[in-house]
Amino acid sequence: MILYDYVLSASCYKVRLMAALLGVRLDHVAVDFHPGREHRGLAFRALNPAGTIPVLVDGDLVLTESTAMLVYLAHGTAWMGGDTAVAQAQVQGWLAFAARLGASLGMARLHDMLLYAADIAAVRRDGVACLRQMEAHLVERRFAGAIWLVGDGPSIADIACFPSVMLAPDGGVSLDDYPSVRLWTRAVRSLAGFIEMPGIHRLHELKPAPEAV
Amino acid sequence: MTRAWVANGLSRDLPAGVVMHGAWHGQDLAIWRSASGQIAAWKDRCQHRGMRLSHGFVRGETLSCIYHGWVYGTSGACGRIPAHPGLVPPSAIRAEAFACCEKDGVIWVAPAGTEGDVPDLAGLHPVRSLTVEAAGIEAPGLTGMEILQGSVMIAGQTVALGLVLQSLAAGRTAVHALCGGGGDVVAVSRWLEDLRRRLERGVAA
Numbered sequence: 001m002i003l004y005d006y007v008l009s010a011s012c013y014k015v016r017l018m019a020a021l022l023g024v025r026l027d028h029v030a031v032d033f034h035p036g037r038e039h040r041g042l043a044f045r046a047l048n049p050a051g052t053i054p055v056l057v058d059g060d061l062v063l064t065e066s067t068a069m070l071v072y073l074a075h076g077t078a079w080m081g082g083d084t085a086v087a088q089a090q091v092q093g094w095l096a097f098a099a100r101l102g103a104s105l106g107m108a109r110l111h112d113m114l115l116y117a118a119d120i121a122a123v124r125r126d127g128v129a130c131l132r133q134m135e136a137h138l139v140e141r142r143f144a145g146a147i148w149l150v151g152d153g154p155s156i157a158d159i160a161c162f163p164s165v166m167l168a169p170d171g172g173v174s175l176d177d178y179p180s181v182r183l184w185t186r187a188v189r190s191l192a193g194f195i196e197m198p199g200i201h202r203l204h205e206l207k208p209a210p211e212a213v
Numbered sequence: 214m215t216r217a218w219v220a221n222g223l224s225r226d227l228p229a230g231v232v233m234h235g236a237w238h239g240q241d242l243a244i245w246r247s248a249s250g251q252i253a254a255w256k257d258r259c260q261h262r263g264m265r266l267s268h269g270f271v272r273g274e275t276l277s278c279i280y281h282g283w284v285y286g287t288s289g290a291c292g293r294i295p296a297h298p299g300l301v302p303p304s305a306i307r308a309e310a311f312a313c314c315e316k317d318g319v320i321w322v323a324p325a326g327t328e329g330d331v332p333d334l335a336g337l338h339p340v341r342s343l344t345v346e347a348a349g350i351e352a353p354g355l356t357g358m359e360i361l362q363g364s365v366m367i368a369g370q371t372v373a374l375g376l377v378l379q380s381l382a383a384g385r386t387a388v389h390a391l392c393g394g395g396g397d398v399v400a401v402s403r404w405l406e407d408l409r410r411r412l413e414r415g416v417a418a
């Protein structure tokens with residue numbers, strides 16, 4: 001499986017993270033997203049007419065939406081979130097919610113880091129609305145003794161939402177106001193096989209302190 | 214009047230091994246809980262290069278700065294400087310500690326040396342904290358109050374409620390909410406969401 005990848009992209013990281021948690025090996029092709037804008041070039045458009053990253057290629061299959069890639073990678077595992085109608089519908093709800101996170105918190109980050117044109121006040125406001133919605137949901141999950149967005153274990157719903165939330169401060173939106181969201185991000189970062197990206201670090205305390213030399 | 218004790222969240226939101234950002238009248242704080250459960254609040258500033266300690270991490274009974282890894286014990290004293298592993302750090306290198314205590318499931322901070330007078334919320338249990346984009350709760354007789362207590366009809370039940378208000382920068386207010394035993398916490402949480410929508414619309418509760 002080949003992932004057309006860019007290290008600073010939250011959507012690409014989403015797929016790298018899912019693969020790492022599942023123990024699936026990906027081959028990476030680095031796309032010069034910034035400053036090269038390679039994803040908007042003719043060669044890349046031949047692969048993905050939308051000109052977006054990531055792209056996942058497995059034989060004849062070409063996937064261009066990161067949430068679809070999560071489904072493809074996690075199919076047949078507990079990461080799908082369970083097979084009841086309720087669980088599957090809830091997972092789909094969070095996958096759609098992840099797109100809202102990308103359009104709000106994700107766009108604020110692209111504006112601040114890569115100078116994308118955006119109504120920054122509006123996208124930050126939308127991002128805060130998303131975080132509040134997530135916080136309210138996770139508060140109720142915690143009352144029920146759970147921490148994941150759906151069900152009793154981590155699922156593609158959590159992985160779909162995690163990168164944009166964790167990178168919110170890069171777009172000028174603080175996570176200080178959302179204690180349950182913060183504890184949820186810690187739960188994700190505690191998963192076996194978790195990997196980092198610039199701006200998202202692992203929980204350093206999970207490894208013993210390096211010995212004095 | 215500047216109040217000494219300022220609520221900074223709920224104990225349930227700061228489990229062992231976690232550090233979070235807090236504030237005392239505009240002064241940024243790092244509030245953390247050690248593995249054994251000890252809580253501490255310090256000025257949010259590393260003695261080395263001033264990095265926010267709330268960006269650091271807790272390991273055992275210590276808080277480490279994320280930048281160059283200086284390690285502070287619960288007393289605030291710096292016990293280890295990774296770049297100089299053989300050096301015992303001078304005792305003058307210590308985080309600036311605030312007084313910090315927990316009562317009725319609420320975390321309170323005050324300047325070091327502040328004694329007593331932690332507000333009482335006995336009989337109430339913590340529900341959740343949320344931030345309102347409004348400076349305080351402006352309602353007749355309530356303006357400027359720090360703790361609101363009373364009974365409210367929520368989802369057909371009379372619920373004893375305590376709202377502890379914490380003024381934040383930029384005209385925002387954190388509301389740390391508690392309710393009486395037997396209160397339906399999910400219903401209270403949803404009521405609080407509704408309260409926030411009303412307050413942000415400028416409609417008094």
Ligand code: FES
Pocket residue numbers: 259260261262263264278279280281282283
């Ligand atoms: S700034 Fe904290 S260790 Fe250097």
